[in-house]
Amino acid sequence: MRIFVIDSDPSFQGATVNVTVLPYEPYWDETVEGNTTRYSGVNYNLLATLCQALNFTFRRIPTREWDEVAHLVEIRKSFMTTVIYGVLPERLQRWDFTFIFEHAGLYFAMPTPVIRPSWLSFYYPLGGYVWLAILVSTLAVCIALIQVMVNEDMEKVKNAMCTEQMQ
Known part of the structure; x- marks a missing residue:
């Protein structure tokens, strides 16, 4: 039997939380100045607001691709990720989406065709x-x-x- 205690003051009590991100502008940008790394972007601003509201700091776990981001969260090496990630029924079975803040559609791009001679x-x-x-x-x-x-x-x-x- 599990007993859940609900704290009236939700807080991580100053803990450091592992977070996986992919550095894609405008969502996440990193600027290195000497030994200091400065973060900016929409996803960083959301994470910084969560850090302030829930009293925690974050440690960024470097990743190279989407599969690695998802895997690290699933094995609990990372506690969360702040990425734009489409909400699909298959993903709802594995992930908890806290808030959908950007509704992104599916698009594709191709280069402008070069005009060739008619023959x-x-x-x-x-x-x-x-x-x-x-x-x-x-x-x-x-x-x-x-x-x-x-x-x-x-x-x-x-x-x-x-x-x-x-x-």
């Missing part, structure tokens, strides 16, 4: 090996059709010769 607009979308395969298959089909036509002509000649010999 290249047909050639450009396909690579060299694709064009080589098209050429080889076209030649193979042409050779096969010519062979069929020659065989039909030879068959007609043979039939004509057989008919003449019988008469």
Whole structure:
């Protein structure tokens, strides 16, 4: 049986909490000045506000990718992470999302197309090996059709010769 005691003054009592972050602007930015690292950004501001309200300091655990961030929180090496992370039903089974402060949509970007001469607009979308395969298959089909036509002509000649010999 577990007994839960609810403290009327929520506080971490000055503890240091491990936090994983990914340094992506404008969410998290790091500036190193000598031996001091200064943090800024939206996620840092949220974390700093939590630190002040709940009386704790944080230790940033360096990470390189999203999977590492999630793994460190799941194994409890990190207590929390302040990242923009889409709320999906699968993630709700594993994560506790405290507050959705930014609703991000799905977008994609691509470079502006370079204007090519009109005769290249047909050639450009396909690579060299694709064009080589098209050429080889076209030649193979042409050779096969010519062979069929020659065989039909030879068959007609043979039939004509057989008919003449019988008469």
